[in-house]
Amino acid sequence: MYDIKEYYESRSVADAVALRLAHPEAHVIAGGSDVLVQMRDGHRAGVELISIYMLDELRGVRLEENGDLRIGSLTSFSHITADPLIQKYIRVLGEAVDMVGGPQIRNIGTIGGNTCNGVTSADSASTLHAYEAVVELTGPDGARRLPIRDFYKKAKVVDIRPGEIQTAILIPKDSYEDTFGYYIKYAMRNALDIATNGCSVNVRLSPDKKTFERVRIAYGVAGPIPMRAPTAEAALCGQPVTMENVERFARTVLADINPRDSWRASKALRQHVAVESAKRCVIESVKRAGGVL
């Protein structure tokens, strides 16, 4: 039995926006795999809920006219993993969200919820950062779009304004084109766990596969919110595809990240894993891009 004060079911995006304005204290619930857990443990006990779960218009993956990939915010993890467009253009995202929880959670949990929750450990978040995803929010004045790095403001706080709901996540065409990525979730179990460190890398190699044209890396749990490692990226972009460069790149991530020392894991272990993961992610990304190391 959950301690729910009121429950409002949205019939459309416009309806959801109106409900958000009418009940500014209410929390938005999609799949509920985070919200219900927080209600049960007392953190959100007694709240009003606005459900957007029935809004099928927010489900699915498609290509926009300009070639950008549009993922509706209510698209479930298992849907994303199985989606042919995801598999074709951004396979690493499908793989990353396939590491969330267990099968039941992946069937109910949504990518919108995963990002709006604002936590650093979200399995989708590091890949979305590494692909410079764009977040679409719809409110009383229509839709606005902002880069995902601006969407995350601080731990558990994202840029959603009064009356808004998140309606889509977009991957720009230039971001996924000729780009190959790999994600390592480092957790204490192989299922039903939250990342101790999440590392997502993608590379675009030169046509002869000898040079890193573009390298992007983002981490979860390396700081209070998901983050890129720009120093490391800069160190590898334009460099030859060699093991030596990859290893140097991996060590350079320490200039960018700032993992916590906590009872869940020491800072030393997290740093060690972040470096090793960076290396392994680049190696796998290069392989996927057809390069040789």
Place this chain on the structure above:
Amino acid sequence: MQSVGKSVARVDAFDKATGRAKYTDDLCDRNALITRVVRSTVAHGIVKSVDISQALQVPGVVRIFTCFDVPDLPFPTAGHPWSVEEAHQDIADRYLLNRHVRYYGDDVAAVVAENEVAAAQAARLVKVEYETLPFVLDAQKAMEPGAPVLHEDYPDNVLKHTSIRKGDYEAAIREPGLICVDKWYDTATVQHCHIENHIAYAYEESGKIVVVSSTQIPHIVRRTVGQALGVDWGRIRVIKPYIGGGFGNKQDTLYEPLVAWICMQLGGRLVKLDVPREDTFVSNRVRHAIRFHLISYVRPDGSFAARKVELYSNQGAYASHGHSIAAKALGSFPQLYPCDNFEGDAWTVFTNKSAAGAMRGYGMPQASWAGECHIDDICRAIGADPLAYRRAHLMPVGYKDGFSKNELYYDTFNQCFDKAEQIMDYSRKHAAYRGQTGDVRKGIGMATFWYNTAVWPISLEHSSCRMVLNQDGSIQLQVGETEIGQGADTAYAQMAADVLGLKDYRDVHVISTQDTDVTPFGLGAYASRQTYVVGFSIAQTGAILKQKILDYACEITRCPVSNMEIIDSNIVRTVDGRILVSLKDLATEAFYSLTHSVHLTAESTYQIKNNAYSFGCCCAEITVDIPMCRITVDKILNVHDCGKLINPQLAEAQVHGGMSMGIGYALSEQLLWDEKTGKPLNNNLLDYKLSSFMDHPRLQAAFVENPEPTSPFGTKALGEPPACPVAPAIRAALENATGVVVDDLPMNPHNLFKAFTKAGLIHDPWREV
């Protein structure tokens, strides 16, 4: 047709697979009042006051009881048989709610409300004021002078200290040329994590207090509820439906007394207490974390000159099963690897952690960890092969323990090792994996264990059985030894069918629910005893019923009893094999005969004054990813000699479950407390790393079936043993792969990171600054 020895389907399979089987919460009326316990937010302190005024304002709250309301009747909780000798009775140190709180999460108050939401809201609004006291979390620190004292009667916090002395240790270690191996080993606090949390509800009916509970030990709970409430035991009726696992946590009285007492305060109204998972971790029972100091003096050929064992068992805040666990662990050492000169000491020590109680293995997963790791460390010190060493120095065939009178009748150890070697290709791989280089390496390891069956002669062992013949020749069977998911009911049906000569084990209707008003007295499920002890009472009671059936057959057939046998549910004349009458026709006649009507039933108690050694081994093959600090178990096999198998498929399932628990114990599970506040940190299934299906390979089980001479069915312990040897086998595989050993459980990435760094296998230059 014989049932025993066949992999017949579980008697409860259909009901459990289809969701028909009813568990405690399924049986509770929906109008039950809901109880929620308010827990202490200090690790040690005295409750000064409890302010319930705000909480009482929550709509739906019925009553709130505090530690100032409960009777001054301390009671014991351990699920041991009661002892009529006061010196052997369990320690009575629990109250229904506590003014002196001894761990973070102790029971301070209980909210009763009309629904779960109101109960949860009110529980959050109860304000407790404490006088905080210093606390101690570590067993050895709790023994130091000046440490905070938990219980007045135990000023040094030592619940109990026992010793074993054999030969002359001090003299023996002076023998020239000895090699000394002196090491410490530590184990983690872990929890049972049965899928169904503890739940109980109570109501009054016909002048009695009825408690329905998810427990392994209904008859023992009846006694402890009586003791806690100061009510005659006959006025308490405990009902135990199907339960979703227990693993020893439910071999303790948990919240049955509290829910019964609240029910009484509310005029007998139906009250339910369903323990949340977070509370189950902290406020039920945990496995004792035991720290070992082992010193062995060995000769260059590996034989023992002298051994010393010291162990410190962290009891947590309350006595529960207390020193029984440490005593069992200590007792295993001089038996498994006998040594003429032995000194052993075990201390069970109160600390401000959650109370430790029974958990599958009862001290032996801990002792197996320390003991088997130590044997491997001895092998490293003298350059011996670990398997050859074990074959040479384990207890020899014919070994007899003076106390339990247990005997090793067969060459069990070597037979188990042979089987494991063959199935796992152990020896070849063990040699091949030595001296690998590179980031990712393979390893294989083996370990064994010591185990007893049931609790004689430490405690009472008996079983009572009732058999009732039906008109169709089938029977009802009742015993007090409970089905807790392990498959006991099915084993009972198979054994009873064979004793009575029934055609089909499904003609034995096992009444799974124990109801202390109806079920014969029995002690419940623990100590890997059910199949062993119920075997005696089924054999005896079945013989009585069979005699009655044959006597009646004699009346109607005039054939002498000596010339008849029940075969496939028919009365058969043994001289020529002729079927004289079917059991069904005989039973119907006996029920309704106008000349001699009798209900054929039998009931008897068998007191067991035997015990039985149960042995085996685990062999694990692993991959170690050194930079990622991870062990992956690739293949794992347990081989057991638990005597004759009653049901091979169920036996295999028992072994799988224990191995799974062993893998979690080895690699990931550990309850953590904050050193600064004593607060539990990871009392939920996300942060407590119970291993999942995805962390296991296919679990393999194999058996050596030497019939146990003391058992009517040739069987002995299998429930707990499978959990014992897994962790040391994985540690041996880690050593084989990397040359690195870990002495403290679990071998999780945190501990592997430290061990690999120390060994120079991990080198992070940036950490040297």
